[in-house]
Amino acid sequence: MKCIIVDDEPIARKGIEKLTTTISSLKLLGCFESAETAAKFIRDHEVDLLFLDIQMSGLNGIELARTIPATTLVIFTTAFAEYALDSYEVDAVDYLVKPIKPERFKKAVEKALSYHSMLLSEEKNVGIEQVNNDFMFIKSDRRFFKVNFRDILFVEGLKDYVIIQTTTQRLITHMNLKTIHGLLPQLNFLRVNRSYIINKESIDSFSNNDVFIRDYEISIGNSYRDEFFDELLKK
Structure with a gap:
């Protein structure tokens, strides 16, 4: 490189x-x-x-x-x-x-x-091919991958792509973060900054400024902080 x-x-x-x-x-x-x-x-x-x-x-x-x-x-x-x-x-x-x-x-x-x-x-004409109640099919690297929503740790935006980090693998596909956020179950997935969507079920801990998921530390953006704490701490 x-x-x-x-x-x-x-x-x-x-x-x-x-x-x-x-x-x-x-x-x-x-x-x-x-x-x-x-x-x-x-x-x-x-x-x-x-x-x-x-x-x-x-x-x-x-x-x-x-x-x-x-x-x-x-x-x-x-x-x-x-x-x-x-x-x-x-x-x-x-x-x-x-x-x-x-x-x-x-x-x-x-x-x-x-x-x-x-x-x-990665090919430019790829993305999400099918969305169901519990999973979706992602085309990545010329293959179709079944991704269960419960297995997603977080989704990261990178330029014109999104990177889906699951419990077992990392997949990249041509799509923006806003589009994939609209396709994910809203009860489980929460945007925490401009570049990351997290699975609330995967959170291990969090502080005033960061979310910790396994070995990953993800910052909470100022404009997303109120919604994050409302969602995580609501009674």
């Missing part, structure tokens, strides 16, 4: 560059100190993944992410945890807070590699 690093701090760029050398599936094409210079490079080169800082002088990371090709994935790397919800606005794959631990970096890259592979193999 061809990647670039965009960060206005030299030490941060060096640190992320060092982390990329530990993962053989990454090919680093370059490091950039501003979003403007990175944007010019992306226009002339095929880039699969950006390691992108958010708070930079001039064009910031969120603004750059809105301009990149639909096939380019983003992992945000920032010192500010409060920007996590903003990352959902541009379908970021992951959000890493500095200083970045090697194991956390590796996990984010593995997720990006998985999504990149699925996006490359």
Whole structure:
């Protein structure tokens, strides 16, 4: 996977560059100190993944992410945890807070590699083929998969696709999050931010800001918070 690093701090760029050398599936094409210079490079080169800082002088990371090709994935790397919800606005794959631990970096890259592979193999004319009371058929990677609603942990939106995470597998199909939300049983499924729909039955725990489902931690968006707590804590 061809990647670039965009960060206005030299030490941060060096640190992320060092982390990329530990993962053989990454090919680093370059490091950039501003979003403007990175944007010019992306226009002339095929880039699969950006390691992108958010708070930079001039064009910031969120603004750059809105301009990149639909096939380019983003992992945000920032010192500010409060920007996590903003990352959902541009379908970021992951959000890493500095200083970045090697194991956390590796996990984010593995997720990006998985999504990149699925996006490359996916056909544009796919989606949900049939919906029943308890299950639906999803066409993914040129096959039809029966997905029981009770087995869905959450659904994640990623650019023009949705990723359905079940108890046993991860499926990707060409559809937006709003469309699939309308097809899921409304009593069981709840949207918690711009990019995620969760199965309420799969929740292990939650805090004021996050939902925990197995090993996954999903942020609760400000505009979705009241509905979430009303649904989960209603008498």
